[in-house]
Amino acid sequence: MNAERPALKKAIIFDCDGVLLDSMPYYYKAWSVAFATQGITLSKDEFYEREGEQRTKSVKEIFEKSTGHNPSARVSEEIINTMRDTFFKSFKPKLFPCTRELLMALVKKHNMLGLVTGSESLAEMFGPESDLLSLFNTVVTGPETKEGKPAPEPYEQAIQRLSLPRSCCYAVENAPLGIQSAKAARLFCFAVRNTSPISASKLKRAGADVVCDSNKELMRWLV
Numbered sequence: 455m456n457a458e459r460p461a462l463k464k465a466i467i468f469d470c471d472g473v474l475l476d477s478m479p480y481y482y483k484a485w486s487v488a489f490a491t492q493g494i495t496l497s498k499d500e501f502y503e504r505e506g507e508q509r510t511k512s513v514k515e516i517f518e519k520s521t522g523h524n525p526s527a528r529v530s531e532e533i534i535n536t537m538r539d540t541f542f543k544s545f546k547p548k549l550f551p552c553t554r555e556l557l558m559a560l561v562k563k564h565n566m567l568g569l570v571t572g573s574e575s576l577a578e579m580f581g582p583e584s585d586l587l588s589l590f591n592t593v594v595t596g597p598e599t600k601e602g603k604p605a606p607e608p609y610e611q612a613i614q615r616l617s618l619p620r621s622c623c624y625a626v627e628n629a630p631l632g633i634q635s636a637k638a639a640r641l642f643c644f645a646v647r648n649t650s651p652i653s654a655s656k657l658k659r660a661g662a663d664v665v666c667d668s669n670k671e672l673m674r675w676l677v
Contacts, residue, residue, distance in 0.1 A: 547581030
């Protein structure tokens with residue numbers, strides 16, 4: 455598909471981590487600490503490639519790759535709990551530059567907003583910026599879906615709740631699995647890199663229709 459500006463914008467469905475919130479470095483540290491309790495070293499590349507994946511799936515596959523066998527349910531739960539505890543002990547909510555301006559401008563222009571994220575505790579995640587959550591017409595979190603990204607279900611749920619034609623909905627992602635999820639749901643997908651180490655060419659290969667380096671650049675496309 456050619457990277458042409460969409461003629462009609464009715465609903466913009468955002469991923470959260472790495473798109474709106476500068477949270478990925480905190481997640482990488484937390485996952486690294488959690489896997490280290492099992493003697494497993496998590497590479498940065500693998501972490502970013504798996505962003506958006508359901509946590510239980512990530513734990514199972516990373517553990518199996520490193521040890522040669524599946525983790526027990528207890529070990530899997532311990533890894534996820536350690537990650538969550540470590541994350542919230544260090545995390546400081548921070549929006550990427552131009553994020554608030556972008557969301558407010560989209561609403562001012564009568565666009566609907568959606569949020570599709572594997573994160574939970576969103577009020578805590580947004581912290582002093584949690585007033586922005588009221589701007590979203592629908593929010594789909596990881597526990598609400600049977601299949602996470604790269605399956606289309608998270609975006610399919612958002613489209614259904616927004617009650618708009620698919621052609622009027624656009625996704626904003628920052629990682630390959632999220633892009634694949636949006637494209638599987640047959641959405642036009644913007645990718646924004648912000649501070650991600652994933653290259654623009656890799657995001658394009660994952661299916662992104664347009665790749666932006668920052669939310670400031672994304673704003674020029676959407677507003």
